[in-house]
Amino acid sequence: MSNPQKQKPGILSTLQPFLIGGVSGMFATLCIQPIDTVKVRIQILSEDAGRTGQKVSVNPITVAKQTIASDGVAGLYRGLDSAIMRQALYATVRLGLFRTISDKIKEAKKRNLTILEKAGASLTAGFFGSIIGNPADLALVRFQADTLLPQDQRRNYKHVFDALFRIVKEEGFFALWKGCTPTVYRALVINLGMLSTFDEVKERLNAYTNTVDTLQTRVIASGCSGIIASLMSLPVDNAKTKIQRMRPDENGKLPYSGFVDCMKKSAQREGILGLWVGLPTFITRVAPHIILTLLAQDAITIYVNARKQH
Numbered sequence: 001m002s003n004p005q006k007q008k009p010g011i012l013s014t015l016q017p018f019l020i021g022g023v024s025g026m027f028a029t030l031c032i033q034p035i036d037t038v039k040v041r042i043q044i045l046s047e048d049a050g051r052t053g054q055k056v057s058v059n060p061i062t063v064a065k066q067t068i069a070s071d072g073v074a075g076l077y078r079g080l081d082s083a084i085m086r087q088a089l090y091a092t093v094r095l096g097l098f099r100t101i102s103d104k105i106k107e108a109k110k111r112n113l114t115i116l117e118k119a120g121a122s123l124t125a126g127f128f129g130s131i132i133g134n135p136a137d138l139a140l141v142r143f144q145a146d147t148l149l150p151q152d153q154r155r156n157y158k159h160v161f162d163a164l165f166r167i168v169k170e171e172g173f174f175a176l177w178k179g180c181t182p183t184v185y186r187a188l189v190i191n192l193g194m195l196s197t198f199d200e201v202k203e204r205l206n207a208y209t210n211t212v213d214t215l216q217t218r219v220i221a222s223g224c225s226g227i228i229a230s231l232m233s234l235p236v237d238n239a240k241t242k243i244q245r246m247r248p249d250e251n252g253k254l255p256y257s258g259f260v261d262c263m264k265k266s267a268q269r270e271g272i273l274g275l276w277v278g279l280p281t282f283i284t285r286v287a288p289h290i291i292l293t294l295l296a297q298d299a300i301t302i303y304v305n306a307r308k309q310h
Contacts, residue, residue, distance in 0.1 A: 017103075018096025020300045025091025028292035029083045034076035035285035036083065038064050040144040042278035043241045048148075050269040060281040071147055079143025082136050082160040090133025094187065095297060098125035098195050112203055118196040126191030130184045135176035137183055139163035141244040153247070181259045182240035186233050193229030194290050198222060213298070222294040226287030234282045235275035239263050 029036075042058045049056045057063070067075045101121040105113050113121070139160050146154045157163035167175050201221035206212055239262040246255050256262040266275060276282075 014100075016304065017099035017301075018092050020297055020304070021095025021099065022088050022092030024095065024293045024296035024300065025087035026084050027296050028289045029087045030080075031292055032285055032289045033080050033083055034064070035281065035288075037067065037076050037078060037144050039278055039281045039285045040141060040241055041067060041148060042281055043238050044145050044148050044245065046270060046274060046277040047242055047266070050266075050274070058278060060278070060284070067147075075147065078147070079140045079160075082140035082143055082163065085160050086133045086136035086140055089136055090129045090187075091293065092129075093132050094125040094129030094191060095195075095293070096125075097128060098122055098191070099297075101125065102199070113199070115196065115200055118199055119192055122191040122195040123188050125195070126187035127184060129191075130187030131177070131180065134180045134183045135164055135167075136160065138167065138176060138178055138244050141179075141241055145241075145245040179240050179244035182236055182243055182262070185259065186236040186240050189233040189236055190229045190286075193232040194225045194294075197228050198225040198294055201225070218295055218298055219291070222291040223287070225294065226290035227283060229290055230279075230283040230286040233286070234279060235263065237282070238275055238277065239266065242266065 038060050041063050042060065045056045045063070046058055048054075064076065071078065098121050101124060102113055102118070105117055105121070139157065142155055142163060143157060146156065155163075155166070157166065164176065171178070198221050201224050202213060202217055205217045205220060209217065211217065239259055242262055243256055243259065248254050256265060263275070270277065
């Protein structure tokens with residue numbers, strides 16, 4: 001009877017960072033989804049303008065008004081079920097794996113991680129999380145892009161499961177990982193800028209103020225993480241959006257042969273700075289999502305650990 005009782009806390013302890021990571025990511029997504037929708041539409045409008053030569057407004061307020069005018073307020077939440085599923089997969093794995101790897105290294109070496117160790121943990125977590133979450137991410141991008149297409153070209157997915165089923169049926173099983181390369185690159189860059197920065201800034205602020213993870217410290221650290229991750233990841237996110245929404249032309253040819261080709265053509269067509277199109281919106285979307293995720297993760301972890309002690 002004693003063995004099962006000893007095993008159960010171990011399993012819960014192992015799962016805890018993954019469950020907390022997933023809940024934190026889903027909470028942040030519920031708050032940020034409208035901004036994400038505007039961000040994706042700006043990227044698509046910029047790409048279309050670059051092809052046609054027509055001038056379009058990429059002002060986020062204008063784009064948000066156009067979205068509401070054409071689809072109602074609900075249009076800002078289009079693909080929310082895909083976004084929640086993505087976080088349930090992606091955030092659960094990447095945040096849980098990063099925290100698990102970090103805790104194991106701390107426990108083994110009896111010290112905080114070096115910046116290189118943090119980078120290695122964040123890159124590993126981002127790699128596996130992005131691969132697992134790509135199908136839901138693909139569905140989300142298509143939901144958000146659908147209303148910008150002519151009526152006869154829209155996919156009109158009913159919900160996330162309908163989207164995933166139809167993608168497999170119409171394009172094949174491995175089409176669920178379309179755009180996986182830029183998704184992985186994006187996750188690697190975001191995780192590197194987000195998780196490594198968060199822990200590093202917290203540790204330096206703790207040492208400077210001689211305190212331990214105060215709320216002010218966590219807010220400053222999460223804010224730095226959000227801005228750095230946004231600046232690093234937007235060009236990759238831009239390419240990811242374009243690849244995941246692309247369709248073959250009348251001759252069956254796709255506009256991009258891959259990630260590098262997409263980046264090259266985007267820079268030629270829209271200029272180097274075009275890779276950062278919609279940067280204010282992207283920062284407004286990514287930074288708060290990162291801040292909310294990290295603060296929620298820390299708060300839930302502190303609460304759960306306090307409950308364990310009682």
